[in-house]
Amino acid sequence: MKKHLGSLFVLILLSMPALWAQNPLPVPQRGKIERIANFSSAYVSARHVDIWLPPNYSDTAKHAVLYMHDGQMLFDASLTWNQQSWEVDEVASALLENKQVRPFIVVGIWNGGNTRHSDYFPQKPFDALSAAEKDTVSAQLRASGRGNGPFLPKSDNYLKFLVEELKPYIDTHYSVYTDKDNTFIAGSSMGGLISLYAFCEYPEVFGGAACLSTHWVGTFQLANNPVPAAFLKYLEQHVPSPPQQRLYFDYGDQTLDALYPAIQQQADSVLRAKGYGEAQWRSLYFPGEDHSERAWSRRLATPLLFLLGE
Template structure:
């Protein structure tokens, strides 16, 4: 069964799958949040999903949909580990009111802390590595000495959860456009990687991706690191048509973002080679910006306007 046929089957199956929704999630400054505390899945561990609706949300209007990773970091700094947030509700509300972007909802998908790297690391580029490189990468450590991976790479399963379980639920429950031209995905760091991967693995589902501070090294060292080359080769062979898709990249140059400038330049060459222009692709550099939610919040209006501009 192909991807689209399977998607259609699951869409019918979700008619009897109605997760319990509450308003007990993060606080927002504008709009409202619906919260599913434990969205169950046959592919990945259950997790919280929050759906942000803009002010004046109405069943009489059709909305675009933006899927965002690391959902616990999006709305409420009072609940985040570092007391920072993306400020998605504030930025989205301002842009909608100014009519700079079309109305949309945000589906915030919480990460599972111990599985974040395993779920967000693009699986097919990983599987293209030699067995020795795979094992070496699985043993990689963070800068603080802790292990990067607690499990094998399972990002293909994570994307199946998004496409075959979560999206059908959103399409059934909310007044949204369901086509790829109104369905987008966004994340930062490892979330940037999985956002690009989602669009390339499911180009008929996601019409655009925004990848902020994309973690092209995959791990936390560049010494004998085969990962960027694997990503480049995958990109070069899987980018969808620039006539039908959009993709956004950016990075700063401080803290972890200091690793990215040269790697992003190689990605940009691949974008040009595959026919992408300023109409359907942007890469921005933000000197002085660090790898943090505060930095992503400051420039969130740029990718939102690029993907959802009127």
């Protein structure tokens, strides 16, 4: 039964890009969305990019930019596979109307479907594993339906796509600030991992990151898993020095989030030792919350206030 479900999951993932190409533009409750359809890249597969502009967006004023992963899950639950979304437009609009955050736009980058895991899995920590440890990771991912052969992360190319191709496009086509103090990145689960990786690899580009329900395990089990230790070691060696940056984490304790609390607490210890304090860093625990867009939507205002608060 488990093998059948894994094969079905892979089949669904492989069919997603074709299905997404047929999806209409998300309809936000507030503001408007413009799409760059099948954004072409030298580094990753082509994918949609949905740009949310707040209700009062104007070319005469500059805006901060929040880049978010899994862009197809952000705005319109009627178009998502699980009928859930982050409701980014509603949460952001309420904060903007109350003048709690600086003006900003959201760049929602669609994931690549069957390439999502390799795009989002931090590459340098994986490269630091021994050959036997890499084999273990590949086997664990195969068992969960993520691929058939050796696992090869491609997140360095994904970040090049963001920094060298997408960001220059946004900077020249929209009325935005281009400096790191107004450029942020956010995501959940694997999207939380790649947000942290971007924060560490490109501190001159991203002034802050929000990592919700960060998928510290990389695979889908804790036992015999070398990934968390590799991620923590990478964090210790590469996290930018405070106080220039802002870093947000949160996690629940239900469904997949049940795997995260102990590892997140170790990550918190690393950040404390690096001198991160309340002004630069948050790590919040939400008891009873699960691993879902509804859960992330309920607490999205918190990282937005931390990163973009006036």
